[in-house]
Amino acid sequence: DAKTTQPTSMDCAEGRAANLPCNHSTISGNEYVYWYRQIHSQGPQYIIHGLKNNETNEMASLIITEDRKSSTLILPHATLRDTAVYYCIVGVQHGSSNTGKLIFGQGTTLQVKP
Amino acid sequence: NAGVTQTPKFRVLKTGQSMTLLCAQDMNHEYMYWYRQDPGMGLRLIHYSVGEGTTAKGEVPDGYNVSRLKKQNFLLGLESAAPSQTSVYFCASRRQSSYNEQFFGPGTRLTVL
Numbered sequence: 001d002a003k004t005t006q007p008t009s010m011d012c013a014e015g016r017a018a019n020l021p022c023n024h025s026t027i028s029g030n031e032y033v034y035w036y037r038q039i040h041s042q043g044p045q046y047i048i049h050g051l052k053n054n055e056t057n058e059m060a061s062l063i064i065t066e067d068r069k070s071s072t073l074i075l076p077h078a079t080l081r082d083t084a085v086y087y088c089i090v091g092v093q094h095g096s097s098n099t100g101k102l103i104f105g106q107g108t109t110l111q112v113k114p
Numbered sequence: 115n116a117g118v119t120q121t122p123k124f125r126v127l128k129t130g131q132s133m134t135l136l137c138a139q140d141m142n143h144e145y146m147y148w149y150r151q152d153p154g155m156g157l158r159l160i161h162y163s164v165g166e167g168t169t170a171k172g173e174v175p176d177g178y179n180v181s182r183l184k185k186q187n188f189l190l191g192l193e194s195a196a197p198s199q200t201s202v203y204f205c206a207s208r209r210q211s212s213y214n215e216q217f218f219g220p221g222t223r224l225t226v227l
Contacts, residue, residue: 034214043118043204043218044157087156091214099164100145100214101172104156 004088009109012082018075020108022088025069031091033064034102035073037084044087044104047073078112085109116140118219120205126225127195135190135222137205143217144210146188147172148180150201151221157204163188164210195226 005023012018024033035047048055048062050071055062061074075082087107091100121136137146144165149157149172159172163182177199179191188207192199202223206216 032213041221043206043221044216045218046215049213049215099162099170100147100208100216101159101162102147102157102214102216103173104149104158106154106156 004090004105006086006088006105006108008106009111011111011113012075012078014080014112014114015077018078018082018110018112020073020075020086020088020110021070022073023070024088024090027068027090033062033068033071034089034091035060035062036087036089036102036104037082038087038107039081039084047086078110080112080114083110083112118205118207118217120203120219120222122222123220124223126227127192128227129196131195132191132193133195133224134192135203135205135224137188137190137207137219138186139188139205139207139217140186141207141209141217142185143207144185145208146182147206147216148178148188148190149204149206150174150199151204152201160190160203195224197226200224200226 034049036044038044050062064071085107118139147162148160151157161180163169166185169180181189202221205219208216
């Protein structure tokens with residue numbers, strides 16, 4: 001599985017968009033980009049995933065560059081409850097041949113400030 | 115629908131003692147995972163299971179054993195606890211046919227003295 005690089009920490013003002021970058025320059029053609037987050041003392045929570053195209057759901061948007069070597073997770077209107085560690089993970093998607101092992105790095109600690 | 119539950123929430127052991135952590139899910143998921151998280155670190159995979167009666171090793175399996183006798187339960191055992199196993203343990207599950215959305219439990223905080 002490809003390795004990812006994320007900034008250690010970021011701040012964001014409440015109500016503003018939070019843009020969290022991730023580099024995955026060694027990603028291979030069949031690997032997806034996943035984002036999870038972990039609010040203090042809780043289990044991680046799935047946010048979104050994508051392969052090539054930009055994706056959006058009720059929680060966030062995922063922008064993947066055309067060469068797929070980097071991506072950005074966007075929280076459009078950050079709230080205090082979005083303060084968490086955000087993990088960018090690269091891996092093969094689904095199917096019976098995929099064991100679904102997730103390799104967590106240290107992630108980005110996002111602090112949303114009033 | 116409780117999702118993924120873990121028992122116990124907290125535990126303190128002495129070196130050499132044994133214990134079993136229980137993970138239960140009510141979503142009929144095929145795949146289940148055990149991770150550990152040390153302070154300031156990301157999660158590391160200990161063992162996983164792709165179905166009832168099957169288990170496999172993850173990144174850090176040494177010192178742990180697992181069993182999946184029922185589809186809804188995944189047990190993690192420590193036969194002889196060591197201080198290096200002080201950690202927070204998370205269980206997760208997912209559907210076999212889905213993309214890799216794993217549902218995590220609330221964690222078990224284990225301290226080995």
